[in-house]
Amino acid sequence: MVILDAKGRGKNQRIQSGTMLQTLTWTGDAVRMIDQTKLPARTEYVDITDEKQMWDAIKRLVVRGAPAIGVAAAFGAYLGIRTFSGEPQTMLLRLSEVCDYLATSRPTAVNLFWALKRIQAVALAQLESEDFTAKQIQKCLLDECLKMLAEDQEICRSIGRHGAELLRSVGSKPSHNILTHCNAGSLAAITYGTALSPVYVGIEQGMRFHVFADETRPLLQGSRITAYELKHNNVPVTVLCDNMAASLMSEGKIDAVLVGADRIAANGDVANKIGTLGVAIVAKHFNVPFFVVAPTSTIDLATASGKEIPIEHRDSVEVSHPFGTQSTPDGIEIFNPAFDVTPAALVTAIVTEHGVAKAPYTENLFAIMSNPQAGK
Amino acid sequence: MVILDAKGRGKNQRIQSGTMLQTLTWTGDAVRMIDQTKLPARTEYVDITDEKQMWDAIKRLVVRGAPAIGVAAAFGAYLGIRTFSGEPQTMLLRLSEVCDYLATSRPTAVNLFWALKRIQAVALAQLESEDFTAKQIQKCLLDECLKMLAEDQEICRSIGRHGAELLRSVGSKPSHNILTHCNAGSLAAITYGTALSPVYVGIEQGMRFHVFADETRPLLQGSRITAYELKHNNVPVTVLCDNMAASLMSEGKIDAVLVGADRIAANGDVANKIGTLGVAIVAKHFNVPFFVVAPTSTIDLATASGKEIPIEHRDSVEVSHPFGTQSTPDGIEIFNPAFDVTPAALVTAIVTEHGVAKAPYTENLFAIMSNPQAGK
Numbered sequence: 001m002v003i004l005d006a007k008g009r010g011k012n013q014r015i016q017s018g019t020m021l022q023t024l025t026w027t028g029d030a031v032r033m034i035d036q037t038k039l040p041a042r043t044e045y046v047d048i049t050d051e052k053q054m055w056d057a058i059k060r061l062v063v064r065g066a067p068a069i070g071v072a073a074a075f076g077a078y079l080g081i082r083t084f085s086g087e088p089q090t091m092l093l094r095l096s097e098v099c100d101y102l103a104t105s106r107p108t109a110v111n112l113f114w115a116l117k118r119i120q121a122v123a124l125a126q127l128e129s130e131d132f133t134a135k136q137i138q139k140c141l142l143d144e145c146l147k148m149l150a151e152d153q154e155i156c157r158s159i160g161r162h163g164a165e166l167l168r169s170v171g172s173k174p175s176h177n178i179l180t181h182c183n184a185g186s187l188a189a190i191t192y193g194t195a196l197s198p199v200y201v202g203i204e205q206g207m208r209f210h211v212f213a214d215e216t217r218p219l220l221q222g223s224r225i226t227a228y229e230l231k232h233n234n235v236p237v238t239v240l241c242d243n244m245a246a247s248l249m250s251e252g253k254i255d256a257v258l259v260g261a262d263r264i265a266a267n268g269d270v271a272n273k274i275g276t277l278g279v280a281i282v283a284k285h286f287n288v289p290f291f292v293v294a295p296t297s298t299i300d301l302a303t304a305s306g307k308e309i310p311i312e313h314r315d316s317v318e319v320s321h322p323f324g325t326q327s328t329p330d331g332i333e334i335f336n337p338a339f340d341v342t343p344a345a346l347v348t349a350i351v352t353e354h355g356v357a358k359a360p361y362t363e364n365l366f367a368i369m370s371n372p373q374a375g376k
Numbered sequence: 377m378v379i380l381d382a383k384g385r386g387k388n389q390r391i392q393s394g395t396m397l398q399t400l401t402w403t404g405d406a407v408r409m410i411d412q413t414k415l416p417a418r419t420e421y422v423d424i425t426d427e428k429q430m431w432d433a434i435k436r437l438v439v440r441g442a443p444a445i446g447v448a449a450a451f452g453a454y455l456g457i458r459t460f461s462g463e464p465q466t467m468l469l470r471l472s473e474v475c476d477y478l479a480t481s482r483p484t485a486v487n488l489f490w491a492l493k494r495i496q497a498v499a500l501a502q503l504e505s506e507d508f509t510a511k512q513i514q515k516c517l518l519d520e521c522l523k524m525l526a527e528d529q530e531i532c533r534s535i536g537r538h539g540a541e542l543l544r545s546v547g548s549k550p551s552h553n554i555l556t557h558c559n560a561g562s563l564a565a566i567t568y569g570t571a572l573s574p575v576y577v578g579i580e581q582g583m584r585f586h587v588f589a590d591e592t593r594p595l596l597q598g599s600r601i602t603a604y605e606l607k608h609n610n611v612p613v614t615v616l617c618d619n620m621a622a623s624l625m626s627e628g629k630i631d632a633v634l635v636g637a638d639r640i641a642a643n644g645d646v647a648n649k650i651g652t653l654g655v656a657i658v659a660k661h662f663n664v665p666f667f668v669v670a671p672t673s674t675i676d677l678a679t680a681s682g683k684e685i686p687i688e689h690r691d692s693v694e695v696s697h698p699f700g701t702q703s704t705p706d707g708i709e710i711f712n713p714a715f716d717v718t719p720a721a722l723v724t725a726i727v728t729e730h731g732v733a734k735a736p737y738t739e740n741l742f743a744i745m746s747n748p749q750a751g752k
Contacts, residue, residue: 040705181619212711215695215703217593217617223696223704231705239704240711241593241695242619243557243651247716250653275619277626281661282654319591319617320599325699327591328599328615329416329607335588335616340623 020200021186021229023068024075026146031075033063036187036221040228048072051080051098058105058112061219065188066262066298067156070111071148076102077119078141084134088127091134095123108271108312108339110263110300119144149190155295156192158353163198163293164205166349166356167256170289175208176255179245179283182216182273183225184260184293186233195260195293196226198351199235210236212254214245216273218318218336242275249286257283261294261350268344268361269306274337280346289348296352299365306341314338396576397562397605399444400451402522407451409439412563412597416604424448427456427474434481434488437595441564442638442674443532446487447524452478453495454517460510464503467510471499484647484688484715486639486676495520525566531671532568534729539574539669540581542725542732543632546665551584552631555621555659558592558649559601560636560669562609571636571669572602574727575611586612588630590621592649594694594712618651625662633659637670637726644720644737645682650713656722665724672728675741682717690714 025032030047037060038044046062048054054076057063063072080098084091099116106112122144126132132140167176184195192200199209211230216222223239230237240248248254257279263271270276270292283290303309316334320327328334350357350365357364401408406423413436414420422438424430430452433439439448456474460467475492482488498520502513543552560571568576575585587606592598599615606613616624624630633655639647646652646668659666679685692710696703704710726733726741733740 041702214619215593217591217619220698220703223708227708228705231708236709238709238711239695241650242617243590243593243654244711244713244716246654246657247650247713248711250716274617274623278619278622278654278658281622281658285657285661319615322596323699323701323703325701326417327596327699329604332599332603332607333612333614335614335620335624337620337623340620340626 020191021232023187023190024063024071024149026075026149031072031079033057033072034187035062036064036225037062039224048075049079051076051102054079055102055105058102064221065184065193066109066111066260067152067189067194067295068187069106069109070115070297071145071152071190073102073112074115074119074145074148077116078138078145081141082138084138086134088132088134088137091137092123092127095120106312107310108262111297114297115148118148152190153192155353156189156194156197157201159194159293159295159351160192160197160201162353162356163258163291163351164202164207166291166351167198167202167207170256173255175210176202177210177212177253179212179214179248179254179257179279180226181214181222181242181257181259181276181279183221183229185226185229187225187229188260194295195258196230198258198293200233203235210238212238212240212245212248214242214275214279215239216275217242218322221273242278245279246282249282249288254288257288257290258293259291261292261298262339263303263309264292264294264299264350264365265303265305265309266301266362266365267305268347268350268357268359268365269309270342270344270347271306271309271311271339272342274340277340277342280342284346290346291349291351292347293351296354296369299352299369301366301369306343309339309341311340312338396567397608399563399566400439400447400525402451402525407448407455409433409448410563411438412440412601413438415600424451425455427452427478430455431478431481434478440597441560441569442485442487442636443528443565443570443671444563445482445485446491446673447521447528447566449478449488450491450495450521450524453492454514454521457517458514460514462510464508464510464513467513468499468503471496482688483686484638487673490673491524494524528566529568531729532565532570532573533577535570535669535671535727536568536573536577538729538732539634539667539727540578540583542667542727543574543578543583546632549631551586552578553586553588553629555588555590555624555630555633555655556602557590557598557618557633557635557652557655559597559605561602561605563601563605564636570671571634572606574634574669576609579611586614588614588616588621588624590618590651590655591615592651593618594698597649618654621655622658625658625664630664633664633666634669635667637668637674638715639679639685640668640670640675640726640741641679641681641685642677642738642741643681644723644726644733644735644741645685646718646720646723647682647685647687647715648718650716653716653718656718660722666722667725667727668723669727672730672745675728675745677742677745682719685717687716688714
């Protein structure tokens with residue numbers, strides 16, 4: 001893993017204002033990603049050249065956000081076999097091992113599994129359909145990764161179009177005040193992001209927004225990342241501590257909540273960053289619409305309800321030592337789940353690239369997944 | 377302001393285990409307080425010798441928690457006139473100035489005003505009733521401060537007795553899981569504290585508890601102070617980020633919420649540390665009893681409802697630079713209210729030293745304030 005500047009030589013690349021951030025690009029030899037653990041103080045890019053570096057980058061949250069993790073994992077799988085020179089069948093066994101390994105980096109992220117399955121399916125199809133060499137299959141896999149990258153950009157824009165339309169139906173104010181939690185913006189995906197795409201696309205269409213960003217303890221993705229990208233993209237933003245959202249909503253200052261999702265179960269239950277459940281309950285209490293904005297790759301019809309979603313518990317140091325400074329006495333027990341599950345009953349609508357689903361979710365999510373035109 | 381060790385000479389006094397922490401004591405010449413801004417890493421005491429130091433200590437949260445602030449402010453008023461040597465009438469004018477000055481240190485804390493009024497009333501009564509000298513009135517004021525200190529200890533114990541009785545009626549588990557927010561424990565008062573007193577008194581009576589402490593951003597009084605004092609007093613404690621409380625409650629892990637109050641309006645609306653409102657809404661959603669545990673000095677019948685309570689907004693640096701490390705990009709707007717208001721409808725009961733009030737609060741708080749026997 002190499003840390004590069006704008007010309008690929010040093011450290012601390014500055015992003016020029018006026019351009020959308022590029023979370024992940026393919027350099028021709030490596031996956032170049034913004035190191036999101038360094039934001040907002042430093043804008044550094046890392047070049048990932050093998051599957052171990054990718055596993056580490058996903059685990060350490062160098063790259064994060066369900067869609068970006070999916071694309072990163074696909075590239076990780078490709079990096080794991082790109083120098084393989086034996087029999088195609090043996091390479092596929094190796095690919096399977098690499099995918100199993102990458103799947104352990106973030107066990108809650110369904111996009112990770114989805115992307116790894118897709119890459120494996122492509123490889124298998126090549127092997128079965130024609131008499132390809134390992135090298136030719138490697139080329140197919142790289143093409144598939146690049147296709148996923150382009151698809152993600154288009155998916156995000158499409159999510160944004162549906163979301164902006166939905167937001168136009170919320171109130172009649174000249175400017176919308178949006179609350180968001182964690183980061184499901186452009187830095188969570190490839191360009192427009194998911195939860196923030198309705199804001200970016202809405203602005204392109206002439207709408208006005210002010211975004212209130214929960215800081216999102218323990219890792220502060222809201223203050224570090226959401227605030228950074230919104231400021232970079234010239235959207236007015238206010239940062240607050242997670243526990244201040246109820247106060248804002250009680251004052252009538254929030255028109256809608258937009259959050260992303262790590263996994264959406266068939267019944268509409270939503271696993272997302274820890275704290276989302278609390279925001280949803282508070283939004284319900286104050287009759288503020290609570291919108292989950294995510295690509296259909298996040299919807300997992302094989303998971304019947306949120307109860308089946310495993311919740312990752314992370315290192316207690318994230319809570320006990322914010323920024324490396326001890327905030328709790330020694331030897332204290334810490335509760336640090338990375339996600340929570342918001343039941344479908346608290347979700348006003350789920351916005352996808354194929355349209356908007358509302359309750360009853362079991363029917364309507366199935367319809368969207370079966371027939372992408374259904375929600376349009 | 378001098379930082380002292382156990383023998384009054386250096387730094388870093390260690391508190392011996394097995395003894396309850398002493399938040400504030402009178403040395404005979406100074407008010408000795410634990411510097412709560414240094415917890416949990418360092419246990420340091422400061423000696424406050426004049427009103428300016430006291431103003432600064434209250435403002436900077438060296439001393440915090442409504443009851444402790446009240447006693448500290450009373451001593452601050454005394455310190456402001458203790459060396460005065462002119463006419464008693466002139467000293468009373470000076471006392472009035474000192475009180476007005478101290479009242480500006482924490483504008484939301486009603487105990488502060490209550491304590492300052494009480495001290496002024498005592499001085500005025502002395503002046504009117506007999507031909508006292510300034511020196512004699514100074515002595516009376518010091519006696520009143522010491523009386524307030526002793527009273528607070530007794531009030532806290534009495535709150536604890538009523539609260540422990542109430543908790544016995546919640547569920548039938550051998551051990552109670554309590555969620556608390558911020559610190560309204562022994563470090564917020566003089567010995568037993570308010571919100572945590574039912575836990576301490578309950579343990580004395582043979583009950584068992586596990587306390588889950590919200591870390592309480594931005595100043596982390598939960599992780600720094602509540603966890604510190606519970607551990608010191610041998611109560612099992614788990615620290616969590618504020619946004620994790622909903623997850624805990626959704627799993628049925630919390631039997632009751634105990635929080636303190638900075639001000640309770642006549643209708644039962646409760647101003648308390650920012651984040652309390654969110655906890656109350658989430659508790660209501662999951663049918664977890666939400667108890668406000670506070671002395672009657674916190675009840676302000678002159679304030680009809682929570683809408684009339686001014687909310688202090690604090691420095692944005694508390695949010696943008698946790699532990700001095702920048703977590704937001706430069707030039708970002710920050711929302712940082714110190715308190716929020718929980719409407720009475722979300723409060724299961726208010727526990728005071730004179731007993732427990734339930735809805736309708738307008739009647740029942742008035743009854744408790746008019747006739748301390750009413751709630752018993």
